[in-house]
Amino acid sequence: xxxxxxxxxxxxxxxxxxxxxxxxxxxxxxxxxxxxxxxxxxxxxxxxxxxxxxxxxxxxxxxxxxxxxxxxxxxxxxxxxxxxxxxxxxxxxxxxxxxxxxxxxxxxxxxxxxxxxxxxxxxxxxxxxxxxxxxxxxxxxxxxxxxxxxxxxxxxxxxxxxxxxxxxxxxxxxxxxxxxxxxxxxxxxxxxxxxxxxxxxxxxxxxxxxxxxxxxxxxxxxxxxxxxxxxxxxxxxxxxxxxxxxxxxxxxxxxxxxxxxxxxxxxxxxxxxxxxxxxxxxxxxxxxxxxxxxxxxxxxxxxxxxxxxxxxxxxxxxxxxxxxxxxxxxxxxxxxxxxxxxxxxxxxxxxxxxxxxxxxxxxxxxxxxxxxxxxxxxxxxxxxxxxxxxxxxxxxxxxxxxxxxxxxxxxxxxxxxxxxxxxxxxxxxxxxxxxxxxxxxxxxxxxxxxxxxxxxxxxxxxxxxxxxxxxxxxxxxxxxxxxxxxxxxxxxxxxxxxxxxxxxxxxxxxxxxxxxxxxxxxxxxxxxxxxxxxxxxxxxxxxxxxxxxxxxxxxxxxxxxxxxxxxxxxxxxxxxxxxxxxxxxxxxxxxxxxxxxxxxxxxxxxxxxxxxxxxxxxxxxxxxxxxxxxxx
Numbered sequence: 001x002x003x004x005x006x007x008x009x010x011x012x013x014x015x016x017x018x019x020x021x022x023x024x025x026x027x028x029x030x031x032x033x034x035x036x037x038x039x040x041x042x043x044x045x046x047x048x049x050x051x052x053x054x055x056x057x058x059x060x061x062x063x064x065x066x067x068x069x070x071x072x073x074x075x076x077x078x079x080x081x082x083x084x085x086x087x088x089x090x091x092x093x094x095x096x097x098x099x100x101x102x103x104x105x106x107x108x109x110x111x112x113x114x115x116x117x118x119x120x121x122x123x124x125x126x127x128x129x130x131x132x133x134x135x136x137x138x139x140x141x142x143x144x145x146x147x148x149x150x151x152x153x154x155x156x157x158x159x160x161x162x163x164x165x166x167x168x169x170x171x172x173x174x175x176x177x178x179x180x181x182x183x184x185x186x187x188x189x190x191x192x193x194x195x196x197x198x199x200x201x202x203x204x205x206x207x208x209x210x211x212x213x214x215x216x217x218x219x220x221x222x223x224x225x226x227x228x229x230x231x232x233x234x235x236x237x238x239x240x241x242x243x244x245x246x247x248x249x250x251x252x253x254x255x256x257x258x259x260x261x262x263x264x265x266x267x268x269x270x271x272x273x274x275x276x277x278x279x280x281x282x283x284x285x286x287x288x289x290x291x292x293x294x295x296x297x298x299x300x301x302x303x304x305x306x307x308x309x310x311x312x313x314x315x316x317x318x319x320x321x322x323x324x325x326x327x328x329x330x331x332x333x334x335x336x337x338x339x340x341x342x343x344x345x346x347x348x349x350x351x352x353x354x355x356x357x358x359x360x361x362x363x364x365x366x367x368x369x370x371x372x373x374x375x376x377x378x379x380x381x382x383x384x385x386x387x388x389x390x391x392x393x394x395x396x397x398x399x400x401x402x403x404x405x406x407x408x409x410x411x412x413x414x415x416x417x418x419x420x421x422x423x424x425x426x427x428x429x430x431x432x433x434x435x436x437x438x439x440x441x442x443x444x445x446x447x448x449x450x451x452x453x454x455x456x457x458x459x460x461x462x463x464x465x466x467x468x469x470x471x472x473x474x475x476x477x478x479x480x481x482x483x484x485x486x487x488x489x490x491x492x493x494x495x496x497x498x499x500x501x502x503x504x505x506x507x508x509x510x511x512x513x514x515x516x517x518x519x520x521x522x523x524x525x526x527x528x529x530x531x532x533x534x535x536x537x538x539x540x541x542x543x544x545x546x547x548x549x550x551x552x553x554x555x556x557x558x559x560x561x562x563x564x565x566x567x568x569x570x571x572x573x574x575x576x577x578x579x580x581x582x583x584x585x586x587x588x589x590x591x592x593x594x595x596x597x598x599x600x601x602x603x604x605x606x607x608x609x610x611x612x613x614x615x616x617x618x619x620x621x622x623x624x625x626x627x628x629x630x631x632x
Contacts, residue, residue, distance in 0.1 A: 055215050055228060061192075062209030063155045065236035067169060067199065069245040070273075070472060076169055076200075078155040081288065082131040084139065085124045087148045100146075101127070105135060108291075126191070129288035130156065152214070155233065157193075157287040163280040165248050167308035168241075168272075168470060170198020171283035173290070187211075196286070197308075199470060202407065203239055206474050210234030237482060238475040242271035250594050251276045254587045260574040261309035261449045263468075264591055267457040267560060267569040269487035270466025272406075273595070277309040311404070311411040314446040315573065318533030319374045320556045321395075321441030323455060323503060326367050328394035329382045330499045337502055340364050343377040347436065354380050354436050357534070371506035374517045374532060376440050383439020388430055391438060392418040395445075397494035398458065398465075404450045405467040405490060414451050417444035441533065449573045452558060456531070457569035458493045459503055460560035465490040507531055508563045511585070519607040521559060521585035525598045530559035530570075530588060537576065552576040557584040561592045568595055 067076035084105070101107060107128045128135075131151070139151055157172055173196045175188055186205070188194065194208075195201035212233030251262045255278045264274040279301075285294050298306055307313060329335040345361030347354040356362070356376040362369070370378035383391065395401060401416030415421075417438060419430040437443035450468055458465045467488040474482040495503075507529035510518040517532040533556030555577050559570040570591055572584040586603060593600065 055217060057213055057215050060152065060212035060214060060233050061154045062211045062233045063235040064157060064209055065207045065477070066238045068238060068240050069243045070241060073245045075160060075165065075241070075245065077158050077160060079158040081129065081154050081156040082136050083126055083152050083154050084128040084131060085126045085150055085152060087124050104138060159283045162282045162284065164252055165243065165275070166280045166283050167277040167310070168198055168243065168275045169283060170200035171196055171286040172200050173286050197410070199239060199241070201409070203471065206237040207239060209236040235477045238477060240472045240475060241470050242273060242472050243470065244273045244595070247274045247591065247595055248276070251591065254590065258574055258577055259303055260572070260577060261313065262572045262587070263310050263449055263453050265453055265457055265468060265569045267461040267566045270468050271472070272468055272470045275310050277307070279303045279305040281305045308410065309573070310449045311407055312448070314412050314414055314448055315554055316445050316535045317441035317447045317452055318535040318556050319441060320452055320531050320533035320558050321445060322371060322374065322379050323459060323531055324395050324398055325379050325382055325391065325439055326371055326503050326506070327493070327495045327499055328386055328391060329367065330502060331394070331494060331496065332386065332390060334385050335367055335382060337367060340366050341378045341381050343375050345377070347377045347380040349384070349433055349436055352433060367502065368506045368509065371503070371531070372509040372513050372516050379439045380436050383435050384432070388435045388438060389418050391435070392416050394494055399454045399490065400447055400451055404454055406450055406469070411450070412448055414448055415444060415446035442535070449571045452556070453569060453571040456558040456560055456571065459500060459507070460529070460566040460569050462497065463492045463495055463500055465493060504529060504563065514607055516607065518557065518585045519604060520582060521557070521589045522604045523589055523593060523598070524601050526561055526592060526596060527563040528559055528561040528589070528592055529563045530557060530585065532557055532585065555583050557588055559588040561596070568592060
């Protein structure tokens with residue numbers, strides 16, 4: 001009995017051992033199968049995941065091409081800058097990181113925190129740009145305490161002369177959603193920087209470089225261990241402008257403290273030599289993202305520093321419009337060089353009397369003396385005889401009422417009034433009295449400085465309208481020419497060569513004859529032609545400093561030189577700055593003197609000096625027979 005009972009426990013133990021061993025063998029087989037599955041079937045996928053967790057790719061901004069003046073002086077370049085970024089996926093305690101950085105660095109958390117909350121996996125968020133050396137030193141010292149946070153070296157834009165030529169050069173800024181829709185196919189992504197205005201925008205594709213990237217090894221906490229690979233960003237094309245830096249600096253200095261615009265062009269090909277719009281702004285404010293305070297300051301400034309007055313501001317042309325009127329009268333055969341009008345100082349029309357700027361009048365004047373002395377009554381008379389639609393046809397023939405072609409995106413078209421325009425825009429008929437005001441560049445007439453520059457340039461060069469251009473060529477970073485930009489003829493103005501000779505001689509007289517309104521532009525060594533203009537901001541305004549500045553007259557002066565072989569065409573517009581002859585003719589004189597490298601001479605002290613007559617070379621304009629056109 002005892003022996004039988006002892007054998008039963010041994011059998012039970014053996015059975016349990018067998019079950020245990022079978023379970024162990026089965027478990028081992030399952031483990032082997034799982035290892036085989038992970039190693040063989042899923043091995044490649046997990047290797048990729050492991051690598052992506054171990055290697056972090058940090059994109060680097062492209063290096064934009066340089067912008068240079070016509071002689072190769074660098075206007076816009078790039079500089080290195082440190083940017084602080086975070087990868088939220090690799091920052092285990094983001095809520096603790098923020099307070100730590102907030103105490104040490106001027107991060108705009110009101111802008112950053114929404115981005116952190118909406119961040120996509122493994123997308124870096126920039127926290128602070130353009131760090132100082134002290135800030136970089138602090139982050140380097142605490143790098144092991146800041147998982148997921150890293151410093152990157154970027155190339156950012158540098159505008160070497162600050163505000164100088166800001167409206168010409170433009171600025172860059174972070175791409176917005178609307179721009180991204182149009183550029184995504186070209187490789188742009190959110191966070192990229194893109195040209196927002198000026199040549200930075202117009203030539204964005206050429207200036208843009210190739211993005212680079214840094215691949216760094218990180219540990220499980222997202223801390224950088226070592227650099228694995230670096231692909232340097234590639235530079236974009238260099239842009240060589242027609243701008244003359246020395247001339248630009250001169251004009252900027254002359255316009256200091258004023259609101260207005262100056263543009264200087266070569267009338268032989270349309271190349272812009274200087275373009276100033278005042279007040280200006282510093283495009284360096286935008287290179288790493290402009291602050292809200294600076295942006296609002298620029299937007300709310302009543303003097304509109306962001307506006308390029310050369311192409312975006314529209315003004316009545318004032319007496320500079322008399323150039324167009326003289327051409328129209330001569331071409332239509334309503335006047336000849338000998339036609340005389342007696343100016344008594346006023347022009348009665350209906351129940352209204354239109355006054356001349358000169359009290360007491362100018363006496364008997366013809367087209368030459370009327371331009372020289374800027375006689376209003378002569379052009380009142382001529383305007384009444386021409387009619388508004390004929391005036392409009394000639395104005396459009398000069399390129400007024402349409403963009404010049406310089407900037408197809410931002411340029412304003414101006415306004416040439418006509419009967420059809422008023423019916424469409426105002427739903428009213430045109431009244432004959434409105435023609436009287438339009439004849440001296442007032443009323444509904446509006447032009448940009450660039451358009452008026454085209455008028456004086458075409459008169460100077462013999463009748464050709466060129467498209468104003470700022471860029472001469474594109475070059476590779478090592479100076480190889482990729483593309484040269486040739487002058488573009490836009491057409492000819494509606495004037496025969498003999499008509500242009502009459503007008504050219506009169507514009508020479510504006511500067512050089514005893515009663516010329518532009519005598520302050522006279523120079524002993526070179527012949528200068530020009531035309532003054534004054535635009536009333538409010539009717540019958542008192543002169544001088546009796547009015548607040550915002551109500552004072554605008555002043556125009558257009559000029560060209562040398563008269564016998566023009567190399568310069570100039571337009572100057574000063575807002576609320578006084579009369580064009582007294583205030584802005586001297587600036588034109590300095591521009592001519594500088595560009596033609598003349599020895600400095602004292603400015604004229606009296607209008608009584610009469611220069612010797614000039615021997616004008618024959619002009620080469622194609623004869624133009626004006627045809628009826630739409631006056632819409």
